[in-house]
Structure formats: structure tokens, C-alpha cells
Amino acid sequence: MEYLAKYITEDIKLSCYEDKFFKSDIMFDQHMLVWFLSGETRIVQADATYVFGKGDIFLIPRNQLATIINYPKDGHPHKTVVMHLSTERLRDFYAGKNINPGHFTSRKIYSFSNHPLLESCLASLIPYFEMKAIPEDIAALKIMEAISILRTLDKEIDDVLANFEEPGKINLSDYMEKNFMFNLPIEKFGYLTGRSLTTFKRDFKKAFAMTPQRWLTQKRLELAHYQLTQKKKRPLEVCYEVGFENLSHFSFAFKKQFGYAPSELLTRQ
CATH class of the missing domain: 2.60.120.810 (Jelly Rolls)
Structure with missing residues (x-):
């Protein structure tokens, strides 16, 4: 680039x-x-x-x-x-x-x-x-x-x-359900929900019973599967929209989760 x-x-x-x-x-x-x-x-x-x-x-x-x-x-x-x-x-x-x-x-x-x-x-x-x-x-x-x-x-x-307030502590579950597709460092999610990194990880585990990274990957793959099967979008388009950094990482994680590559869905359809 x-x-x-x-x-x-x-x-x-x-x-x-x-x-x-x-x-x-x-x-x-x-x-x-x-x-x-x-x-x-x-x-x-x-x-x-x-x-x-x-x-x-x-x-x-x-x-x-x-x-x-x-x-x-x-x-x-x-x-x-x-x-x-x-x-x-x-x-x-x-x-x-x-x-x-x-x-x-x-x-x-x-x-x-x-x-x-x-x-x-x-x-x-x-x-x-x-x-x-x-x-x-x-x-x-x-x-x-x-x-x-x-x-x-x-x-x-x-x-x-003219509003100079910093983000206050908000409902973590609601915020993450709406914003999981954005590929940001965990520290940024903590800041935007009004938490330190330590508090964010603690509250996250209470809310979702798993680590942030594991939950984020799972949610992004579920959304990707929906976009591919129901919206008929292309893997490259879906890859970036759901929060993955590149197509190869997305394809590897998708196949590991579902047992087949995203490209195989196109053939089936």
C-alpha cells in the first residue's frame, strides 16, 4: 500500500x-x-x-x-x-x-x-x-x-x-454485543466501557464466562457464517466487515470452527 x-x-x-x-x-x-x-x-x-x-x-x-x-x-x-x-x-x-x-x-x-x-x-x-x-x-x-x-x-x-466528558462505566454486555465486529485492542474496549483493563477482563468473564478474545472470535465467526449463507456475501467482503485482519486468518479460523472453508459455501450455493 x-x-x-x-x-x-x-x-x-x-x-x-x-x-x-x-x-x-x-x-x-x-x-x-x-x-x-x-x-x-x-x-x-x-x-x-x-x-x-x-x-x-x-x-x-x-x-x-x-x-x-x-x-x-x-x-x-x-x-x-x-x-x-x-x-x-x-x-x-x-x-x-x-x-x-x-x-x-x-x-x-x-x-x-x-x-x-x-x-x-x-x-x-x-x-x-x-x-x-x-x-x-x-x-x-x-x-x-x-x-x-x-x-x-x-x-x-x-x-x-463542547462536551469533554470521558466515557463512563456502561453495561458491558450490551456494548460488546453491539460492537464485537470492530477489531480493536482489548484496552480500547475497556476504555470505551469506562473500565481499566483489569476490571474489563474481570467483568467480561462474569458476563460471558470466557475470555474476551475467545468470545470475540466466536461472535465474529457466527456473524460471518450468517453473512455468507443468508446475505450471500463474498468471503473477502465478509472477512473485513466482521473484524478479521486478513482473508487467510479468517479462512483458517472459519474452517476450524465449522469444518469447511468459507469458499466452500459459494460452491454449495
């Missing part, structure tokens, strides 16, 4: 994937504002799937689990401008403002496609990627401008951007 990135600062980058395909399971530590220049992205969450392409602008809130699949399209690479809206920047922006955000529970991705103000703000960044260095205050001003525009476009966005 050929990946190229140009940075204005650590919070603003031009990202480019030249290859045919890139997939990653991610927990976003910061809010992320993305503007598409070319290519296509499929974002799969527990309860929704989004597809974005050229010209689209969207905001992914922090602490969200998602599978990200990036593709080139129409002969052009997957290319985006990405702006991280860090907690530190947002605290500076909201300092002195009388904002009392509500309890943020939404998991959705916010789309602002084809809006001239936001597109103009992000497009103005392009020339800076060709410069060797720019003053830090210029980058900060661009981020502040983007935040101001987002607040203009969505009056409820303060509930997202």
Missing part, C-alpha cells in the same frame, strides 16, 4: 492512498472533519453504514468505533483533507462562552456536503500543503474558522464539540 501524507500541522493533513484498497478498524480519539477530493470511503458502524465520495464533507465525533474502508475511484486515488478538532483546541474555542452542552449520546456521523462556506474554508488549506512551513497561528485560525462554520450550520453541534 502506498500511502502519502502532507501536514500543515499535526492536526491538519492531506491524506492520499494510491492502492486499490485500505481497511482499518478505528476508535477516533478526536473529532475529525474530512473533505473528499477523490476516491470513496465506506464507514461501517454498529448501527449504520455511510458511503462518502468526491466533494463530501463530514464530521466523525470522537470515541466512535468504525470500520473504515478506503478505495480509489474512476482512476483517481483516495484523497482527503483531514482536520482534527482536538479537545485542547475546542477547550480554547469554548473558553469564556456560556455553553452548557447536553449529554452526548449520538453515534451518528454528521454530513455537511456541498456547503460553500465549509468547502471554501477547507479548500483554502490546499496551497499550504506545498509550503515547507507556515506559522502555527495560521493553522489555529483555520481550525477556529471551521468550528465557527460548523456551529452556524448545525445549532446542536455544541452538544458534540
Whole structure:
């Protein structure tokens, strides 16, 4: 995979994937504002799937689990401008403002496609990627401008951007049943359910009577079998959607669990 990135600062980058395909399971530590220049992205969450392409602008809130699949399209690479809206920047922006955000529970991705103000703000960044260095205050001003525009476009966005709470302790069983298909370290699952690693493992064993890794593998294989037999999906597609890192590992684990390879289901069907 050929990946190229140009940075204005650590919070603003031009990202480019030249290859045919890139997939990653991610927990976003910061809010992320993305503007598409070319290519296509499929974002799969527990309860929704989004597809974005050229010209689209969207905001992914922090602490969200998602599978990200990036593709080139129409002969052009997957290319985006990405702006991280860090907690530190947002605290500076909201300092002195009388904002009392509500309890943020939404998991959705916010789309602002084809809006001239936001597109103009992000497009103005392009020339800076060709410069060797720019003053830090210029980058900060661009981020502040983007935040101001987002607040203009969505009056409820303060509930997202001005909320600085860390994940609290939540029902572990419910959360894992909804999010087992995301291939993240156990430590991340612990953080998102409001637990230390030790507490997470202890509570997990009480809830499921087995280790997290064994349970995750079993649940992913069960979902894969359903997708293959009932949804008639291809093994490569299913492999990444249910949380496996590559097709060979998926095929080995599937055959060990069910006694036949995923490809054999295609022949039977």
C-alpha cells in the first residue's frame, strides 16, 4: 500500500492512498472533519453504514468505533483533507462562552456536503500543503474558522464539540454485543466501557464466562457464517466487515470452527 501524507500541522493533513484498497478498524480519539477530493470511503458502524465520495464533507465525533474502508475511484486515488478538532483546541474555542452542552449520546456521523462556506474554508488549506512551513497561528485560525462554520450550520453541534466528558462505566454486555465486529485492542474496549483493563477482563468473564478474545472470535465467526449463507456475501467482503485482519486468518479460523472453508459455501450455493 502506498500511502502519502502532507501536514500543515499535526492536526491538519492531506491524506492520499494510491492502492486499490485500505481497511482499518478505528476508535477516533478526536473529532475529525474530512473533505473528499477523490476516491470513496465506506464507514461501517454498529448501527449504520455511510458511503462518502468526491466533494463530501463530514464530521466523525470522537470515541466512535468504525470500520473504515478506503478505495480509489474512476482512476483517481483516495484523497482527503483531514482536520482534527482536538479537545485542547475546542477547550480554547469554548473558553469564556456560556455553553452548557447536553449529554452526548449520538453515534451518528454528521454530513455537511456541498456547503460553500465549509468547502471554501477547507479548500483554502490546499496551497499550504506545498509550503515547507507556515506559522502555527495560521493553522489555529483555520481550525477556529471551521468550528465557527460548523456551529452556524448545525445549532446542536455544541452538544458534540463542547462536551469533554470521558466515557463512563456502561453495561458491558450490551456494548460488546453491539460492537464485537470492530477489531480493536482489548484496552480500547475497556476504555470505551469506562473500565481499566483489569476490571474489563474481570467483568467480561462474569458476563460471558470466557475470555474476551475467545468470545470475540466466536461472535465474529457466527456473524460471518450468517453473512455468507443468508446475505450471500463474498468471503473477502465478509472477512473485513466482521473484524478479521486478513482473508487467510479468517479462512483458517472459519474452517476450524465449522469444518469447511468459507469458499466452500459459494460452491454449495
